Amino acid sequence: MSRIELIGVSGTALAAEQWPLLRRCAAIVASHRHRLLVADLPQPVIDIAPVEAMLNRVETALDEGDVAVLASGDPLFYGIGRNLIGRFGPERLTVRPALSALQLACARFRIPWDDLALLSCHGRLADNLSGRILRHPRSMLFTDGRNSPNRVAAELLDALAACEDTGRIAAIRIRVAENLGLGDEHLTGGSLAEIAARSFGPLNMMLIEQPSWPSPPPFGLGEDEIVHSRGLITKDEVRAATLHRLRLPATGVLWDIGGGSGSISLEASRLCPDLAIRIVEKREAEQANIRANIRRFGAYSIRLVGGEAPEALAGLPAPDRVFIGGSGQRLEAIIEAAAARLADNGRMVINAVLARTETAALTCLERLGMRVSASTLAVSRRLPGDEIRAFNPITLITGDKR
Template sequence: MHDFKIHIVGVAEGEVAPHLVAMVANCRLIVAAGSMQPLLEEQLSGYPRAQIVAITPLSAALQTIAFHAEKGNIAVLASGDPLFFGIGEALTRQFGTDKIVVHPAVSSMQLLFARLNVPWHDARFISLHGRKAGPQIPDILASPKVCLLTDRENDPAFIAAEILHRISPRQRSCFSLFVGERLGGAGERIIAGSLEEIADQQFAQPNTVLVLQDWSGEIAYPIFGLGEQEIEHSRGLITKNEIRAAVIHALRLPAHGIFWDIGAGSGSISIECGRLARGVQVFAVEKNREQLEHIAGNRETFRAWNIEIVTGEAPAALQELPAPDRVFVGGSGGRLADIVAAACTRLKAGGRIVISAVLDATRDSAPELLHAQGLAVEITTVAVERRSYPDPHPTRLNPITLITGDKNI
C-alpha cells in the first residue's frame, strides 16, 4: 500500500525553493491560490492545468484533497511558513500529522523585519485574516512591538484609525508604523509613517504591518499590587490596597472572558484585573463624570487597553454588554436588588459575582438577593490595620464585607 503524502510547500519571494520544484511537479494534484499563477507558469509550466485546484473556498479544496489523497502525493502551495497563521493547522487537523509534510519558507512577517533590520524575537504576532480588528486593538496596544497580518477589511489605514480612536492625543507621537506591500514579490514597497499618515493612505494587497511604540522613560509598574498613591482618584475615593487584593482573589479571574465592574469609581479594580488577565475584556461601568475621567487616565497610564469604559448607571447600562463570566459590584446607588437581578440573569454558568459591602444595609441584603437568584453564597469580612514601624499607633480601616455568589448550573 502506498504511503502518499500531502506536501505543504511554503512560497517566498514569488517562488518555490528550487530543490522542491521537481517534487511538486511529480505530485498528482497542486492546490494553490490564484495569486500564485505567475509562479506556476514560470516554475511549473509543463504541469497539467487540469490538475491545479484553487485553495478557496477552503471547504471545497479540502474535499478535493481528500478525494485524491489515497491516489498520489499532493502539493499545497502556501505563502511563507504554512504553520504560522497558515493552512498547515487546518490540513493537519483534517488529515492527521502522519499524512502531512511541511516545507516552510520565509514568511512575510520575517521579510518585513529583515527589510527594516529590526530584531523580531521579542515581537507579538497577530493575524487579522477574517477577524474583526476592533477587539484586537487592546492586544496591539499591549506590546511595544507588534506585527500584523492584514486583509482587505482590516487594512493598515483601518488599523491606524482604530488605534487613534482608542488612545489620547498625547500618546500619538510614541507610535511608528511600517507597512510592507507585496513583500518578496513584484512591486514590493515599504511605507513608514505616523498613525495619522497611515490612516490617510491606501495600500496594495497583500500587506503586513509593524506597529512600534516607544516605551522608553516609562515607569515600570508592578504586574499586581498598585498603590493607592499610584492610581489616579479623588478625595480618597478608592478601593484600598488590601481590600482590592481580597476582591481580586475572590473574583478568581479566568484567563479569557468578560468582567463587569459595576460602580467602577476610579477604576482601581478594573485596572488591576485588566493588567493581570489580558485575555479578559473588562467593562468598567460608572456614571460620575469625574470618576470616568479617572478611569480613562488610569487606563492610559497603566496600558490596560482591555478595559471598555461604559458611561451610565446600572442596571440600565448593562443591557448592551456581553454576558459576563465575573461581576464585581463596588457601588449600587441604591439599586442593588435590580443590579443583582440583572447580573444574575446574564451571568454565565460557572460564573461568579462579588459584592463589596461597607454599609450594614448592603451587608445584610446582598446574601439574600444572591441566594434568591439560586447562587451559592459565601461571606467574608476583611478588617485592615496599618502601622508604619516604629510608630506604635495603628490606622484601622473600616471593615469591608465581601459577599460572593457562584452560579453552579
C-alpha cells in the same frame, strides 16, 4: 500511506526543486493567487478556502495519492499548517517553508525581530486590539482586508483620544509593508492619523513602534499610585482578595460596574492583559480619574463606559466575569441584568460595605439560581508610632452561574 507536501511559496514563482513534488501529486491545494502558478499542470486544484471544505477534499484526494498544498511564506507561522496538522497529524506532513512575511517585512524595514511582539488579526476578531498592541514597545501585526492597517490605526487613535493620551498619539509610529515579494510591493510609514487616512490592500504586515514607558510590577499597585477622589478607592488588601475571588480568565470579558477609580480593572488588566475590560461609571469626576489611570499605566485593554447601570450594560460584549463595586441603590436590577448576560460557568463578585447591601445581593443571587458564597474581610493597618487604624469590614459575595 499517501502524504501531504506542504510547500511554502515566496514571491511570484515556484523554485525548480518544487516542480517534481507537484508533478507526482494526485491533487494540489492553492489559493486564487497560487492557482496561476500551476495552471499548466493536469492535476485537479482544490481551493484553499473555505478551510473545512478544503480539508474534506484533501482527505478524499489522499486515497488517490500524495497531495500538495501551496501556502505563502512559512505555512507553520500563522498559516494553514496548523489546520492540516490538526486534521491529519504531524507524521503525515512534509513541510517545506519559504521565507515568512515576518522575515521579509523585518528585512525591508531593516530591524531585528527577536524582541517583537507578534500579533495576528488575520481572519480573527479584533476585540481588545488596542490593549494587546499598546502594552508593547514594538508590535508586528498580521492584518487582513477586514482588520486593515488604516482600521487598526483608527482604533488605536480612538482609544488614545478617548483617554486624552496626546503623548502616546504623538509618539507612535507605524510602518506598513504591502504585497511582500510581489511586483507591486510597497512600503509606507507615518503617524496614527496618517495611516488611518490611507487605504491598503489585504496582503500586508504592520509594524507599530512607541517609546518604552515606565511599568510597575504586574500586581500590587498601591493606593498612592492610583489617581482617585477623596480616598474613594478599594483598599489594597480588599483589592487583592477581590481579584482572587474573581478568578480571572486569561481571555474573555470583565465588567467592572461602578468602577470608581478603576483600581480593580487596573490590576486585572496587568494580570490578564488579553482580557477585554469594560468599566461602567456614571460620575464625571471618577471618569476623569479612570482616564488618568489608563494613561498612567497604559492599560488600554480597559474601555470606559460613561453611564449608569443597568442601562449602560446593554451594548457591551457579554461578560465572563462581573465585579460590582457600586450600585447607586440599583443593586438588584444590576445583578439581574448582568446575570442574564453572564456566560455559563461565569462568576460575579459583589463587594458590600452595608448589611442591607449584603442581604440584597445574597437574596438576589440565590433567587437567580446562582451558587453563592460570602466572606467578610476586616482590615487594620499599623501606622508609624504603632497606631492601629481599622477599616470598615467588607463582605465579598460570589455568585457562580451554573
